[in-house]
Amino acid sequence: MARQNGPASGAPDDQTRTRYLDPDEVRVFRDEDGRLFATVAEELTVLRPRFLRVHPLTDPDRYLAIVGPDPEGKDFGLLRNWRRLDRESRDIVNGELNRRYLHPVVKRIMSLRDYFGVAVCVFDTDRGLREATLRDVRDNVIYLGQSRILLTDAEGNRYDIRDVGALDAASKAMLAEVL
Amino acid sequence: MVVEDDSLPKSVRDALPGVASSSIRLSAEADLATDGRFGERWVVLADDRVLTVASEDGEARVQRDLALTDIDEFKLESLVGGGVLQAVVDGREVDLISYTNALSKRFADVRTQLEAALKDKPIPEAPDRIFRCPKCGMVLGERTRVCVRCVRRGAMLRRLLSYARPYRAGLALVSVLMIAAAAFGLVPPWLTKILVDDVLIPKANPHLLGWLVFGLLASSVLSTVLAIWRGRVAAWLGGRTSLDIRAELYDRLQWMSLRYFDHHPTGTLVSRLTQDSGGVQDFLAFGLPWVASNLIIVFGVAGAIFALNWKLALLVLVPAPLVALLTRSLIRRVRLAFHKFWYGWSRFHTIVNDALGRVKIVKAFTRELDEIERFRFRNMELFGASVQAEQTFATFFPIIGFAVMSGSLLVWYFGGRLVIGDAGLSVGGLMAFLAYLAMLYGPLHGLAQSAQWMSRAMTAAERIFEVLDSEDYVERAPGKTVPEELRGEVEFQKVTFGYEKSQPVLKEVSFEAEADRMVGLVGKSGVGKTTVINLLCRFYDPDEGQVLVDGVDIRDLDLGAYRGHIGAVLQEPLMFSATIAENIAYGRPDATTEDIIAAAKAANAHNFIIKKPDGYDEQVGERGDKLSSGEKQRVSIARAILRDPKILILDEATANVDLETEELIQEALARLIEGRTTFTIAHRLSTLRNAHKLLVLEEGKVAEFGTHEELAKSKGVYSRLLNIFRKTSRVRAVDG
Ligand SMILES: Nc1ncnc2c1ncn2[C@@H]1O[C@H](COP(=O)(O)OP(=O)(O)O)[C@@H](O)[C@H]1O
Numbered sequence: 001m002a003r004q005n006g007p008a009s010g011a012p013d014d015q016t017r018t019r020y021l022d023p024d025e026v027r028v029f030r031d032e033d034g035r036l037f038a039t040v041a042e043e044l045t046v047l048r049p050r051f052l053r054v055h056p057l058t059d060p061d062r063y064l065a066i067v068g069p070d071p072e073g074k075d076f077g078l079l080r081n082w083r084r085l086d087r088e089s090r091d092i093v094n095g096e097l098n099r100r101y102l103h104p105v106v107k108r109i110m111s112l113r114d115y116f117g118v119a120v121c122v123f124d125t126d127r128g129l130r131e132a133t134l135r136d137v138r139d140n141v142i143y144l145g146q147s148r149i150l151l152t153d154a155e156g157n158r159y160d161i162r163d164v165g166a167l168d169a170a171s172k173a174m175l176a177e178v179l
Numbered sequence: 180m181v182v183e184d185d186s187l188p189k190s191v192r193d194a195l196p197g198v199a200s201s202s203i204r205l206s207a208e209a210d211l212a213t214d215g216r217f218g219e220r221w222v223v224l225a226d227d228r229v230l231t232v233a234s235e236d237g238e239a240r241v242q243r244d245l246a247l248t249d250i251d252e253f254k255l256e257s258l259v260g261g262g263v264l265q266a267v268v269d270g271r272e273v274d275l276i277s278y279t280n281a282l283s284k285r286f287a288d289v290r291t292q293l294e295a296a297l298k299d300k301p302i303p304e305a306p307d308r309i310f311r312c313p314k315c316g317m318v319l320g321e322r323t324r325v326c327v328r329c330v331r332r333g334a335m336l337r338r339l340l341s342y343a344r345p346y347r348a349g350l351a352l353v354s355v356l357m358i359a360a361a362a363f364g365l366v367p368p369w370l371t372k373i374l375v376d377d378v379l380i381p382k383a384n385p386h387l388l389g390w391l392v393f394g395l396l397a398s399s400v401l402s403t404v405l406a407i408w409r410g411r412v413a414a415w416l417g418g419r420t421s422l423d424i425r426a427e428l429y430d431r432l433q434w435m436s437l438r439y440f441d442h443h444p445t446g447t448l449v450s451r452l453t454q455d456s457g458g459v460q461d462f463l464a465f466g467l468p469w470v471a472s473n474l475i476i477v478f479g480v481a482g483a484i485f486a487l488n489w490k491l492a493l494l495v496l497v498p499a500p501l502v503a504l505l506t507r508s509l510i511r512r513v514r515l516a517f518h519k520f521w522y523g524w525s526r527f528h529t530i531v532n533d534a535l536g537r538v539k540i541v542k543a544f545t546r547e548l549d550e551i552e553r554f555r556f557r558n559m560e561l562f563g564a565s566v567q568a569e570q571t572f573a574t575f576f577p578i579i580g581f582a583v584m585s586g587s588l589l590v591w592y593f594g595g596r597l598v599i600g601d602a603g604l605s606v607g608g609l610m611a612f613l614a615y616l617a618m619l620y621g622p623l624h625g626l627a628q629s630a631q632w633m634s635r636a637m638t639a640a641e642r643i644f645e646v647l648d649s650e651d652y653v654e655r656a657p658g659k660t661v662p663e664e665l666r667g668e669v670e671f672q673k674v675t676f677g678y679e680k681s682q683p684v685l686k687e688v689s690f691e692a693e694a695d696r697m698v699g700l701v702g703k704s705g706v707g708k709t710t711v712i713n714l715l716c717r718f719y720d721p722d723e724g725q726v727l728v729d730g731v732d733i734r735d736l737d738l739g740a741y742r743g744h745i746g747a748v749l750q751e752p753l754m755f756s757a758t759i760a761e762n763i764a765y766g767r768p769d770a771t772t773e774d775i776i777a778a779a780k781a782a783n784a785h786n787f788i789i790k791k792p793d794g795y796d797e798q799v800g801e802r803g804d805k806l807s808s809g810e811k812q813r814v815s816i817a818r819a820i821l822r823d824p825k826i827l828i829l830d831e832a833t834a835n836v837d838l839e840t841e842e843l844i845q846e847a848l849a850r851l852i853e854g855r856t857t858f859t860i861a862h863r864l865s866t867l868r869n870a871h872k873l874l875v876l877e878e879g880k881v882a883e884f885g886t887h888e889e890l891a892k893s894k895g896v897y898s899r900l901l902n903i904f905r906k907t908s909r910v911r912a913v914d915g
């Protein structure tokens with residue numbers, strides 16, 4: 001079947017085929033009213049595009065999908081490396097990603113107290129200090145590879161510990177208490 | 180209505196320009212700054228202005244100040260890890276305030292409130308969504324009001340013990356036995372002392388020898404018998420108490436609402452029933468009696484050695500706390516190592532279980548070698564953890580033994596000097612002293628650990644009480660209407676519902692189904708068809724609006740009686756690990772064999788069932804794994820039919836059977852739906868040809884509702900679907 005139809009040559013509306021976008025042909029900007037646009041190779045303008053990471057956890061900086069604003073989220077293509085966008089576009093995309101992915105990365109555990117299996121701790125994260133209540137820690141931890149863990153607290157917030165081994169000794173000891 | 184929020188800090192209130200306190204209608208705190216860092220932010224509705232305020236180090240600053248009249252709409256955008264409240268101004272979204280997941284429910288309510296203000300409607304009261312302890316501010320578990328930080332150990336222990344209250348007599352008996360056993364345990368060293376001092380050393384009083392030996396025998400026998408008796412009674416008490424706790428826990432779990440199960444994976448609930456209740460049982464049956472009897476022994480022994488020689492007693496008791504502390508810290512390290520090991524074990528278990536349980540897919544993709552490699556890695560990891568744990572144990576345990584031993588060396592030396600110098604201690608006294616000392620260190624050593632046991636048991640108890648205290652069960656309040664007969668008129672009135680409140684799946688859905696007629700539900704997968712059914716079955720309650728049956732809100736009906744009138748073939752045909760007959764009769768356990776056969780016949784299941792080697796007695800296996808999905812569906816249709824319900828629900832009931840079988844089932848169903856209000860969900864539109872009305876859902880809303888003819892003519896969603904369907908079924912006719 002596919003052969004008869006011939007491969008659609010990256011037709012923008014072919015939703016079964018991946019289109020890789022060249023960073024040079026993509027431009028992201030805001031108009032004077034502050035509305036967000038993305039243009040792809042002068043052929044296509046997306047109003048209010050959303051930038052979605054393909055691997056938000058394991059490879060956040062590569063593979064970025066540009067999708068439409070509607071709930072269906074029409075896919076306009078993938079950027080292999082969005083950091084190669086022109087400067088203005090890159091800054092906007094960076095801001096959008098920062099806004100969408102509220103993903104605190106833990107640098108240090110300031111304190112941790114365990115009350116019958118409910119641990120109250122203060123994390124020092126790249127987004128500032130935050131007190132978190134961890135319940136049933138062992139049920140709410142996800143291991144990503146060897147020494148990276150994601151903790152989900154009682155309120156549904158997630159905390160990323162990129163490398164448990166690289167934490168300072170005090171933090172490590174506190175973590176070992178509950179894991 | 181003025182919704183005053185006292186929690187608005189004074190600094191924030193003062194920062195609002197030209198806003199009188201009395202004009203504040205609404206305020207809510209958020210936890211993210213615009214740059215995505217954690218920070219305190221406020222959104223305030225004052226008169227008809229919406230303001231956002233940033234508060235940093237007690238200094239507040241207004242960030243946005245919008246007039247309500249400029250705003251078209253309030254929106255929530257859900258982000259990864261949180262969300263943002265937006266105002267639509269001139270057709271453009273303006274971010275007002277961002278929040279983390281912790282506040283997403285709260286802001287769903289805030290949006291509803293702001294929308295109401297926008298439409299000049301009274302601002303609805305928002306439920307309290309932040310489950311924090313009013314005393315210490317700690318986040319509480321899903322819908323419980325009990326704070327572990329504020330509940331003291333004592334209170335928790337009392338609550339645990341309150342389960343033993345019905346068995347007071349047994350408890351009293353155990354206490355008496357415990358004291359008696361400990362008392363008799365103290366006798367032998369004392370008799371030894373008399374034996375040595377008054378008989379052996381002076382080589383005198385031969386008549387005493389027999390009596391003393393008999394006394395030794397008698398006291399040992401007595402204390403042994405008492406210990407056995409105590410142990411047996413305590414085991415019964417502990418077992419009985421945890422039986423009661425388990426029963427209460429299971430009872431509560433069975434009545435929990437589905438929402439609760441959405442938020443608690445089955446695995447954790449199972450571990451509460453098994454591991455945690457086991458932990459509590461260990462504590463009640465062994466731990467607590469052990470601690471109590473050892474405390475009695477410690478005090479008894481302490482009394483005895485002080486009576487023998489108080490100076491020497493002081494000398495050995497002074498280092499005792501030190502030894503206990505040292506032991507404790509060593510044990511702690513051993514425990515940590517073992518903890519890691521046990522946890523590694525359980526992860527190992529999960530992985531093996533996963534791989535072997537899904538062996539079919541491993542084989543289908545020829546991933547055996549990778550699985551072996553993955554296993555090898557885990558296995559090595561486990562090896563490392565176990566070696567570490569065992570080596571830590573092997574190192575520290577002898578050290579602990581030595582520490583304990585060294586106490587008796589002190590006694591040998593200083594006690595020996597007292598004996599030699601005739602300074603108030605006899606040889607027998609020294610021997611008795613050493614014997615008592617040996618009795619003392621064991622319990623002391625254990626008591627040092629008992630804090631650890633306690634906290635483990637309290638942790639288990641906490642997890643159990645969290646379930647017991649959860650307010651998330653379906654209320655079975657008595658005094659509700661028990662519907663004997665239903666006419667079967669169903670009406671949805673502006674029903675809005677979401678599994679997560681912030682993301683409504685159904686939006687203001689309204690329709691009316693006449694009694695004894697069939698309604699077909701149509702819409703893309705994921706649009707909310709099953710959700711409509713879930714609400715009708717009252718698996719969930721609507722967030723807004725009402726579901727009426729015969730004009731009565733189903734929340735006012737007795738739940739059990741109401742569900743008794745519903746027969747549902749759910750989208751996933753769930754099976755119990757039992758026989759086919761038992762699975763069919765699940766909804767009507769009193770059904771006769773002939774009823775079951777009739778139902779199976781009607782569901783077109785009879786023929787395949789009797790061909791099974793064990794016929795109706797065939798075991799369906801775990802989750803019905805031994806049946807094909809089409810077979811499972813037919814069994815569950817039979818189950819619904821057997822119940823003879825007034826309201827019949829068929830959620831993609833024939834999706835997994837071939838066309839021919841479907842024809843047959845359709846025929847059977849056509850007979851069955853007579854006299855019942857039926858809801859059918861199906862992707863093949865031909866399945867719906869008997870439907871009186873069709874309900875077409877699109878994006879959570881009712882797109883169309885009417886008869887087949889009306890909708891076919893209207894050129895709407897349904898007629899479009901009909902065209903697609905005609906095309907594909909023509910293809911199928913040609914292909915077939
Ligand atoms: N238990 C649940 N928890 C959270 N979301 C759910 C749950 N069940 C269904 N959903 C979501 O609700 C939406 C509607 O689902 P459903 O009613 O099952 O659709 P369908 O029309 O295919 O039967 C889907 O987006 C689905 O992912």
Ligand SMILES: [Mg+2]
Pocket residue numbers: 705708709710750830
């Ligand atoms: Mg469904």
